[in-house]
Amino acid sequence: MPATGTVKVPDGKLIEVTLEATDRIEDVRLTGDFFLEPPSARADLEAAIAGHPTDVDRETLVEAIDGVDARLIGFDADHLAAATLEAIP
Amino acid sequence: MRLRVVDAGTYSEPVQQALERVLTDRLAAGEMEPTLRFWYRDAPAVALGRFQAYADEVATDYVADTGVDVVRRVTGGGAMYVEPGSVITYSLYLPRAAVDDDVAASYASLDAWTVDALRSLGVDASHEPLNDIAHPSGKLGGAAQLRSGDAVLHHTTLSYDLDVAAMLRTLRIGEEKVSDKAIASAEKRVARIGDHTAADRDSVIDAMRDAAGDRFDLVDGTLSDDAVAAARDLAAERFETDAWNRQL
Numbered sequence: 001m002p003a004t005g006t007v008k009v010p011d012g013k014l015i016e017v018t019l020e021a022t023d024r025i026e027d028v029r030l031t032g033d034f035f036l037e038p039p040s041a042r043a044d045l046e047a048a049i050a051g052h053p054t055d056v057d058r059e060t061l062v063e064a065i066d067g068v069d070a071r072l073i074g075f076d077a078d079h080l081a082a083a084t085l086e087a088i089p
Numbered sequence: 090m091r092l093r094v095v096d097a098g099t100y101s102e103p104v105q106q107a108l109e110r111v112l113t114d115r116l117a118a119g120e121m122e123p124t125l126r127f128w129y130r131d132a133p134a135v136a137l138g139r140f141q142a143y144a145d146e147v148a149t150d151y152v153a154d155t156g157v158d159v160v161r162r163v164t165g166g167g168a169m170y171v172e173p174g175s176v177i178t179y180s181l182y183l184p185r186a187a188v189d190d191d192v193a194a195s196y197a198s199l200d201a202w203t204v205d206a207l208r209s210l211g212v213d214a215s216h217e218p219l220n221d222i223a224h225p226s227g228k229l230g231g232a233a234q235l236r237s238g239d240a241v242l243h244h245t246t247l248s249y250d251l252d253v254a255a256m257l258r259t260l261r262i263g264e265e266k267v268s269d270k271a272i273a274s275a276e277k278r279v280a281r282i283g284d285h286t287a288a289d290r291d292s293v294i295d296a297m298r299d300a301a302g303d304r305f306d307l308v309d310g311t312l313s314d315d316a317v318a319a320a321r322d323l324a325a326e327r328f329e330t331d332a333w334n335r336q337l
Contacts, residue, residue: 012219033167035164035165035220036140073192074165074219
């Protein structure tokens with residue numbers, strides 16, 4: 001069953017991460033009313049989150065997300081990491 | 090800077106959204122001069138943000154019953170419900186060199202002339218970061234940008250006298266809010282230009298042209314037949330298809 005984590009950035013955007021969490025994070029889908037440049041980087045962010053063990057810590061996720069060559073607008077790597085962790089049951 | 094103004098042309102929502110891609114690419118390729126375009130629509134529609142999940146935003150049964158077009162934009166941001174004649178949408182297609190590289194600053198500066206225009210009509214409008222135009226009673230509208238190659242697309246939709254009840258039936262923000270209190274709260278978040286000035290919609294657009302004229306050297310123009318034909322082709326190929334509109 002896919003699970004969803006949602007973070008509302010204060011005075012900002014809604015970040016929603018849907019994923020499968022068995023041993024590892026899989027099938028990541030990032031949606032919301034944020035901005036991202038280039039738009040194609042959404043797949044790169046999803047790939048950066050996927051593959052980590054389900055007990056991954058926030059710093060590791062932030063580091064992986066920061067490694068993606070993209071401009072996150074209306075949210076940052078920490079918001080995305082928080083939404084990811086919230087989705088892990 | 091010289092800015093061409095295109096204030097004509099009524100298109101379906103898929104063609105409108107396809108024009109955004111085509112005109113941004115033409116500006117980037119040096120095939121089109123910097124342009125301000127006012128939109129004219131032929132039917133109610135939902136313009137969905139590039140990264141939004143269709144089923145999260147749209148009341149799918151209502152939309153299927155009424156045939157409201159739901160079209161995914163090339164820009165991020167939130168879903169907007171739009172109706173012909175009751176919203177004002179405009180697009181700016183500009184070279185990157187003319188736009189602040191700081192995104193937050195660029196939203197403020199590319200909406201500043203609109204805020205000036207509304208204020209000249211007595212509407213207490215202001216830019217609200219990141220990308221909203223607000224009135225003390227709620228949100229008048231929002232902007233969205235795309236940077237692509239050497240081009241920046243900045244488009245903004247404002248409510249003139251939007252049917253808020255229809256908006257709440259179409260978008261899911263209204264769906265789960267069964268209590269009167271919740272609907273009142275959603276209605277409160279939408280502010281409409283027409284509630285705060287006697288100016289009709291055309292006069293608002295005239296005021297916007299005047300305010301743009303304080304910042305740019307305006308020249309009237311029209312879209313080339315070729316650009317419109319390219320947008321119609323792209324609409325058929327992408328913006329009219331579930332593969333694009335329902336990809337998320």
